[in-house]
Amino acid sequence: MQDFDLRDLDAFVAVARTRNFRRAAIEQRVSVSSLSQRLRDMEERLGVRLMNRTTRSVALTEAGELLLARVGPAMSDVGDALDQVRGLRGVPSGRLRINAPPPAIDLVLAPMVAPFLAKYPQIELEIVGESAFVDIVAGGFDAGVRYGEHLAQDMIAVSLGAPQRYAVVASKEYVARHGKPMQPKDLLDHACIRTRFGSGAMLDWEFEKAGRVVVVSPPAKLVATYLGLALRAVHDGIGFWLTFEGYVRFGIKSGALVSVLDDWCAPFPGPFLYYPSRRQPPPALGAFVAFVGEWRKQERRKGRGGSTG
Numbered sequence: 001m002q003d004f005d006l007r008d009l010d011a012f013v014a015v016a017r018t019r020n021f022r023r024a025a026i027e028q029r030v031s032v033s034s035l036s037q038r039l040r041d042m043e044e045r046l047g048v049r050l051m052n053r054t055t056r057s058v059a060l061t062e063a064g065e066l067l068l069a070r071v072g073p074a075m076s077d078v079g080d081a082l083d084q085v086r087g088l089r090g091v092p093s094g095r096l097r098i099n100a101p102p103p104a105i106d107l108v109l110a111p112m113v114a115p116f117l118a119k120y121p122q123i124e125l126e127i128v129g130e131s132a133f134v135d136i137v138a139g140g141f142d143a144g145v146r147y148g149e150h151l152a153q154d155m156i157a158v159s160l161g162a163p164q165r166y167a168v169v170a171s172k173e174y175v176a177r178h179g180k181p182m183q184p185k186d187l188l189d190h191a192c193i194r195t196r197f198g199s200g201a202m203l204d205w206e207f208e209k210a211g212r213v214v215v216v217s218p219p220a221k222l223v224a225t226y227l228g229l230a231l232r233a234v235h236d237g238i239g240f241w242l243t244f245e246g247y248v249r250f251g252i253k254s255g256a257l258v259s260v261l262d263d264w265c266a267p268f269p270g271p272f273l274y275y276p277s278r279r280q281p282p283p284a285l286g287a288f289v290a291f292v293g294e295w296r297k298q299e300r301r302k303g304r305g306g307s308t309g
Helices: 008-017 020-028 032-046 060-085 102-119 170-177 184-189 227-235 245-254 283-303
Strands: 051-053 058-060 096-102 124-131 144-147 154-157 165-171 192-195 205-209 210-218 219-222 242-243 256-260 272-276
Touching: 008 020, 008 032, 008 051, 008 192, 020 032, 032 051, 058 060, 096 102, 096 205, 096 283, 102 144, 102 227, 102 245, 102 283, 124 283, 154 242, 154 283, 165 205, 165 227, 170 256, 184 205, 184 210, 192 227, 219 227, 227 242, 227 245, 245 256, 272 283
Parallel strands: 096 124, 096 144, 192 219, 192 242
Antiparallel strands: 051 058, 144 272, 154 272, 165 242, 165 256, 205 210
């Protein structure tokens, strides 16, 4: 045991859990090359291969699986113990990693960041934008942000904001040339801007009015995976775009964009912060949960009920 320290085991667990040297290196805050060398040195000292590596994948050997099964829970316990000890200082500190979809980051989390870090200067906050649902425990995150339909049942969930809604918008020039759709199916006769997610999926547009749900798949004049491109395109008159209202509120207010089918765009619950149920959350996470509660109270007092952009 004298040939190893906790950094060796922590590095091994990070790579074994993520199955990705780049992601593990980011977690460990080291370079990929130094992390890889640490693992090679560890294997040499043990005299057994722990991982099979290729340029595209990482797979544990039988020895690696055995070591992870025994060491993984122990390292988690060590981390929890250190977090609890830090908490005794009375000032929350340490790193807080949150995984969230880009709209929740842009419209809900972003306004909280500066006030939160000003209140807790000893916390290092890392927010990772990812649209696909991820296993936050396996990914090394303290918490995640998702909408209600994607929350795991065994997680604690805390509302981050008031209800949100979608908006269908186009530039005033486009509407002047092509007119307004009066009902969702009319979008089939218009040029539209569609979004493709990292998974490859391009979701249909769903509308609801008086209990009636209508789903359409309008023609895509432009397919964008980057939100900034879609926002620029709708202002440039490419066509109609369905997006979170928070992204286009100022465009609508200024008159540059025209909102249509408003009565078909029903509000839906805002995003939730979720994290594993445990006896005592890490101090940094506990501080953020408390901060969210205070933030929401302040927003309600201001009459906004939450931040939607």
